[in-house]
Amino acid sequence: MDFAILLLVFLFGLLFGSFFNVVGLRVPQEQSLLAPPSHCPTCKKQLKPIDLIPILSYLIARGKCRYCRAPISSVYPLIELATGILFAAVYAVYDFTPVAWLYLLFISLLVIITVSDLAYRIIPDKVLLPFFLVFLVLRFFIHPDETYLSHLIGMVLGFTIFYIIAIVSGNGIGGGDIKLFAVVGLFLGYPLLLLTILLSTFFGAFYGVLLMIFRGAGRKTKVPFGPFIALGALLALFKGYDLIAWYFSFFY
Structure with a gap:
């Protein structure tokens, strides 16, 4: 593996992460991705190229707008960094194969919905x-890992399971989450979908417990579930079959 290419893929990931921030923030608001140009949400000042360098601009400005000194959410650089790392990880494992390009598309979806769900509690259609x-x-x-039928079954299961949960719980889960599980099931196939459900539920519950302990949150406190679905799906994507084998090793 060529380190220079790996670094280049990482840098492209940073750039795409910056773009995914824009998509995740603007699409739910029915805004154009091109206009208006990037600007500070507080003072509305149009940002210059030096303000748009992924991660670096945030660090140089110490997490504040250079013009009005309003704080900038740390979500922006974290999304950029995560996208860069994930893009590099895909290249490290799969090189520039068709599977790699498909995985990059899936990661792109997960990053975008994470941004939109964190910002607005929305996973847009x-x-x-x-x-x-x-x-x-x-x-x-x-x-390569599952039959096409397995992917279709995963799609149906992902939608059906959480549609039933939404009805039984009285809309305790959002429609965007239901549809996201259908898409995740389609992409991963049903064995890895089930693992994703287990992982995302665990992460979401763990985060909820932390909120109750440290912030006094109650049972009715709303928490965006999309980021936990994304995290579970990513673990299933990269290490799913290893995790399944590890789990069953305790019984056989």
């Missing part, structure tokens, strides 16, 4: 639907 259609077609041709 305008993001989910295009990715769903692309995965529906591409998984027909690229399915």
Whole structure:
């Protein structure tokens, strides 16, 4: 593996992470991705190229707008860094194969919905639907670990399980989460979907307990579930079969 190429993929990941921030923040608000240009949400000052360097601009400005000194959310650089690392990880494992490009698309979806769900508690259909259609077609041709039928079963299970939960719990889970699980099931197939459900539920519950302990949150406190679905799906994507084998090793 060429380290220079790995570094280049990481840097491209940072750039895409910056773009995913824009998509995740603007699409739910029905805003154009091109206009208005990037600006400070507080003082509305248009940002210059020096303000838009992923991670570096945030560090140089010490997490504040250079013009009005309003604090900038740490979510921006964290999303950029996470995207860079994930892009580099895909290249390190899969090189520039068709599987790698497909995985990059899946990671892109997960990053975008994480941004939108953290910002607005929304997972927009305008993001989910295009990715769903692309995965529906591409998984027909690229399915090295599971059959295409397994991916279709995963899609149906992902939607059905959480649609039933939403009805039983009285809309305790959002419609965006239900549709996201359908897309995740389509992409991963049903064995890894079930693992994703287990992992995301565990992470979400653990975070909820921390909120109750340290911030006095109650049972009715609303927490965006999309980021936990994304985290579970990422672990399933990279280490899913290893985790399943490790789990069953305790019984056999």
